[in-house]
Amino acid sequence: MFLNERLKSKELHYYEALNRRCELTREEARKLSILRKGFDGEVGYDRIFDEAGHDNLLIYRDLWMKIEGGILQIDSLIITENKLIVHEIKNYSGLYSYENDGWFINGIQISEEPVAQAVRTGNKLLKLRSLLHHNFERDYKVIFVNPNFNLEIKQEKPKNIVQRSMLRHYMKELNKMHVGPRAHETALRLKDYFIDNPMELPEVDPERVKAGNYCCACGKFEMIFGRYHTKCVQCGNKETIEKMIVRAMVDFNIIFHNTPMTKEKLKRFAGMDKNERSIRRLLNKYAEKVGAGRKTAYTLEMQDLITLLNRKNYKSRYDTDNKLKTQ
Ligand SMILES: [Zn+2]
Incomplete structure (x- = not known):
């Protein structure tokens, strides 16, 4: 079950409000479009999870956490009895390719490396093992939620990715996992590490608004x-x-x-x-x-x-x- 609501981020609210009251610069319009696409992807993920079923799981959505000075943002965190699973949700569309450990679109390498991002987040969570005195396993997956995402693989398939065609099946399998008192306790104790979204919003010239x-x-x-x-x-x-x-x-x-x-x-x-x-x-x-x-x-x-x-x-x-x- 989902333990919290998924709301638009404050950055998305900011650019949407700006769009209603200003002429956006090209850069602002680009940011708005990226944020909207990301949020649509997350909403799509939630919908597929609702259809596949998640009553057996404990899931936090769109989290910001601070663990021993390290800040993490997690699109979706699944808590089971002995495992924490990070889902990094990507709403990429179009033809991507994966070669030499890099991601490319139209032959141009993209600046973000989705799997590395999920690995970093997952590793930061490991600090909680000693803090919570709970030797949990951690897992991470990049979820490509858009049905128009096509991946051409020119070498070995990148690990830890789930594409749209397999997503429902993957979620159904997740929902078979065991959730007992320990998972509930972990979910509760994680709250001590939650923080508000720390991103600074830009300043706008009031004359433009x-x-x-x-x-x-x-x-x-x-x-x-x-x-x-x-x-x-x-x-x-x-x-x-x-x-x-x-x-x-x-x-x-x-x-x-x-x-x-x-x-x-x-x-x-x-x-x-x-x-x-x-x-x-x-x-x-x-x-x-x-x-x-x-x-x-x-x-x-x-x-x-x-x-x-x-x-x-x-x-x-x-x-x-x-x-x-x-x-
Ligand atoms: Zn009108």
């Missing part, structure tokens, strides 16, 4: 305001003002991650100068207060809009977004 509100369906910044909802001039999509303001909070929070979000700043950013009361009410409902008096600022528990709305009991009968629990 467009304030105001945009349509959640087509992205255009032209909205007609009703009493409780807005309508897009371009595509006619309707959205509640509440959800639109929460999205502005999320955008502000992630784009200006080093600037405290005050009520005044949010008001200007969301283009809601006349809606002092709704802004205050929504900040109190969706955000956490930091500081007091004129320095009062607000932070958000998370950057994922839909999860945030669901957790804070957002309710609206106007919404048609089926990812929202309450409609």
Whole structure:
């Protein structure tokens, strides 16, 4: 079973928010596309695992850990009675080749070496043997999740890879492994080593960022305001003002991650100068207060809009977004 949710990384949230409100540079667009593809791959992996079954296993997804100063990022960590298994998930597509211990696409060697990456992560986990007084085995696999990934092997097949065609079978075999009290205890004790994603986000020039509100369906910044909802001039999509303001909070929070979000700043950013009361009410409902008096600022528990709305009991009968629990 999955022990935690898989949410988009803060880098992906950052570039997505930037994309909604800025003209991206070529480099930013490239990063966004890589992050999106990676996340889609992870979601695909979870879906195949759901289909194959994982009720017998304990699985953490998208982990950051710090073990004796070493930092590890793990796409998926499977805990069984005597084994920890690292899965590095790759959403490569196209024709790759493997020769002379290197990976190539269109004859050009790629900068990352997927198996070496998984080996490094797996080895860092070994330090836990002495820390947890548990002499577990560790295993690692690179999972190529995309059905359009083709690998031409010009020498011996690289070890420890699982391609899409074998993935369901591999997962079904995994689910036959034994999970008893020791695995549960390990899963619990691993939590002491979990950390928040330590990656630093870039700073953006505020001049580049467009304030105001945009349509959640087509992205255009032209909205007609009703009493409780807005309508897009371009595509006619309707959205509640509440959800639109929460999205502005999320955008502000992630784009200006080093600037405290005050009520005044949010008001200007969301283009809601006349809606002092709704802004205050929504900040109190969706955000956490930091500081007091004129320095009062607000932070958000998370950057994922839909999860945030669901957790804070957002309710609206106007919404048609089926990812929202309450409609
Ligand atoms: Zn629209």
